[in-house]
Amino acid sequence: MRAVRMHEHGGPEVLRVEEVPEPVPGAEDLLVRMRATTVNHRDVWIRKGHPHPAYRVDLPAILGIDISGEIVDKGSEVEGFAVGERVTANPYIPCGKCGYCIRGHLQNCPRFSVFNGAYAELVTIPARQAVKLSAQVSNVDAACFPNTYITAWQMLMGKAALTPDDIVFVWAGTSGLGSAAIQIARLAGATVIASAGGQRKLDVLRGLGPDFMVDHYRQDVVERVMDITGGEGASVVFEHVGQATWERSLELASPGGRIVSAGATSGDDVHMDVTRMFVKQLRILGSRLGTMEDALAAGKHLNAGHFKPLVGATIPFEEISEAHRLMEAGKVIGKVVVTAD
Template sequence: MRAVVMRARGGPEVLEVADLPVPEPGPKEVRVRLKAAALNHLDVWVRKGVASPKLPLPHVLGADGSGVVDAVGPGVEGFAPGDEVVINPGLSCGRCERCLAGEDNLCPRYQILGEHRHGTYAEYVVLPEANLAPKPKSLSFEEAAAIPLTFLTAWQMVVDKLGVRPGDDVLVMAAGSGVSVAAIQIAKLFGARVIATAGSEDKLRRAKALGADETVNYTHPDWPKEVRRLTGGKGADKVVDHTGALYFEGVIKATANGGRIAIAGASSGYEGTLPFAHVFYRQLSILGSTMASKSRLFPILRFVEEGKLKPVVGQVLPLEAAAEGHRLLEERRVFGKVVLQMG
């Protein structure tokens, strides 16, 4: 099969096209012939060695994908060859206390496809049956591939961690990213007033078109004051953030007393300054978040089918252009998802 492999850590140039053996499904596993795979910033972090630095090489990146079931292993009951599917990228043991409590993303053996095992930058992938869901019929394969990782991450942040309710002022940082594109929509679905930030007027315009009520350019030094102005001096009740060290002090200052901040990444750096007085005196809650339970993909796909949530595909490239896709992500030249087509 054709695949894009990472043979070393480094820039996008370490990604190269290769021929690999087609994997065989084992018991309760399904082989999917991929039609599309979406890129994530996680792929960039793994490529650079920031995430999973001890990962054996060569490696196939890619958490997200959609395609058609090609073969099934012994014991598979829910899928058959020809079924169109979406990949659920969180892998867990399925047996431990956390998994059985529906908290599989806290499983001690938790893995993310493409980070800890070969992923979707390939024509075929083999996964446990539990990691597949039927593809919404209304979506193209490219649109379906753009959903899982970012919508799961955003769902846990907005719904499970922040508990967004009608009337909340929700600040969504970096509106053009895949997670934030999803978070804007999910926060609106739950009745919030959304304030989205971005670094360009084009992205702010697109965020408004997606449903954001207000927008703020976070390249302006006083952007936290603008958030407070838009909330009558109060600040945001809930914050969706993955921007990292560069913007963290601003996020703290833009948050209302008693507010909650969910963090799912650190794009601009992992070591920021935490003004403790703001945290304890203003009683802020800072909540870490990684992915979501696999179960959360089902309501997400239902809302997609109903037209209440929608994937946003910013750029489609052939599989062989994965390196260019990484450059687009790193240079923040895309609003929404970069998707690879398998042909």
């Protein structure tokens, strides 16, 4: 079969289409024919050799954490799935053995792993991580689901415990994660304020239906949020940008508000006024991916047609290097999807 492998860290050119042996599913695995996957910041960081242990992989490696496709084979111990069914999969895999996992705190597992391997024609996934897809969900939309909607669901519903009384501020609302957050927050009945940079992105953002929009290039974001909220601020700040936005996130959060963070696309090193944090009694909530409880809950809404991923570009499998270039350039509005059809 064909797969895209990297033998060294570097630019997009290190991703090469190669012939590799077909994977054989283990007793508890599904073998899935990949129809679509996506490029995420995580894939780019791994390719470039990010120093954090969470982004280290053994080389040669097949990247890709998002998968949609149909089952072509299954292991001897797999129940509840049939050959021909379409699935996606939760990429977050807790160890199942540590004290956190034993106590049912799967999201806190310190020995978790993250699935890699979707950049291939055939992919093995643990059956326990699979989410069935309804006929109305396209392969492209399903591929956009795992890393964005499961993560955003855990951030807003699992960590921030979102309610209809909340005012949610979403940075970069036209990004994959930001657009997922807007849709989930609207589904929860919360008031949504979202940001985007420039008129082109604001036009796209408007189509996602936030209650209010802010141009984070041309407007004072903190002042605008305070105007909208009558000086109170946002009770939930959806933070996934990091260095470029962190100080303003603390400023625009309401007293007793929650800042939930699952990314640092602009940089890891941030400055924080600790006094502002404790005087306002803010809760800062770190988050990462999501459990199968999150995946199945969000998956019900995907299958019901409540989520429509924002797709900015669709690239053929053979041109994954170009997909990575587009991702790094930051000019694509929404997800960069790679298809094998």
